Amino acid sequence: MQNSHLQEFAQLDGVSFSKNEHGHITVKIENASATAEFSIFGAHLLSFTPKNQEDLFWVSKKAIFNNTKAIRGGMPICWPWFNAHPSDSTKPAHGFARISEWELVHITHLDENKTEVIFKLNDSEKTQALWPHAFGIQLKFIINSKLEARFTVTNTDTKAFTYATALHSYFNVQDISKTQVLGLDALNYINTVGGTRAKEVQQGPVSISQEVDRIYLDTPTTLTIKSPSRTIAIASKNTQTTVVWNPWIEKAKSMADFGDDEYKEMICVENCNIEHDQVTLDTGLSHTMIIKFSAI
Numbered sequence: 001m002q003n004s005h006l007q008e009f010a011q012l013d014g015v016s017f018s019k020n021e022h023g024h025i026t027v028k029i030e031n032a033s034a035t036a037e038f039s040i041f042g043a044h045l046l047s048f049t050p051k052n053q054e055d056l057f058w059v060s061k062k063a064i065f066n067n068t069k070a071i072r073g074g075m076p077i078c079w080p081w082f083n084a085h086p087s088d089s090t091k092p093a094h095g096f097a098r099i100s101e102w103e104l105v106h107i108t109h110l111d112e113n114k115t116e117v118i119f120k121l122n123d124s125e126k127t128q129a130l131w132p133h134a135f136g137i138q139l140k141f142i143i144n145s146k147l148e149a150r151f152t153v154t155n156t157d158t159k160a161f162t163y164a165t166a167l168h169s170y171f172n173v174q175d176i177s178k179t180q181v182l183g184l185d186a187l188n189y190i191n192t193v194g195g196t197r198a199k200e201v202q203q204g205p206v207s208i209s210q211e212v213d214r215i216y217l218d219t220p221t222t223l224t225i226k227s228p229s230r231t232i233a234i235a236s237k238n239t240q241t242t243v244v245w246n247p248w249i250e251k252a253k254s255m256a257d258f259g260d261d262e263y264k265e266m267i268c269v270e271n272c273n274i275e276h277d278q279v280t281l282d283t284g285l286s287h288t289m290i291i292k293f294s295a296i
């Protein structure tokens, strides 16, 4: 049975598991450099806290951990489509990876400062009903003073397939009114607020003073989020689209798993392969998106 071997990992130094009343399992991993926490459901990163720092990630106080609903916060994996399914709105938003039970393959302390964690998910009858392709996806994390996430998709089918991905990070910022995203100046973006797709051009840093839902195109390999107490750096490879999202007041109120005022303390900056940056993979081939998160 998948994940029946979790007890073995619980023997490792700094590794502990907990389970809630819904059978939802989280694993906390601590080494000399940092602490990170994951949900097995969704292979979902919930927190990453380098020593003597605040958590880089944000999770709503109203997040639901019931192995059914996607978790509001941390880093959901949106795959193999982004937002609504392109042709069937009855399929789950943002794909099925974030609402699937992954296998925790291993946790290895590489040294006292560095721990590797690997999750994997293969196609099954359930995924084939939603997306008719054979695949293997793997999410590898390296917990150090920085956090590295490597998301690899392998085509194990007999024909090519095309997919979209978003590593949908929710960052913890003290005060959204004093937060800026740098690195997107002068780039084209698609403004999707209100279901429109207006083409606009970014002027200067991104500041948030209303609902923001934007797909930035041809984005660079380094972005930074400047907030009053610190700067979060996001360094990436093999991703050229970036979504910036903050629901602001009305949308926050409409979401059951999002506190009314919590829009003030979070921002999503999502490393994606969406729009013209979707990936087409031939049989037997793999593609890896790599992201490094750090506080500077």
Ligand code: BG6
Pocket (backbone or CB within 6 Å): 070, 083, 093, 094, 168, 213, 214, 243, 245, 270
């Ligand atoms: C963002 C999208 O990535 O995710 C938004 O750009 C969407 O349009 C948001 O509202 C949250 O989506 P969900 O499915 O987690 O509520």
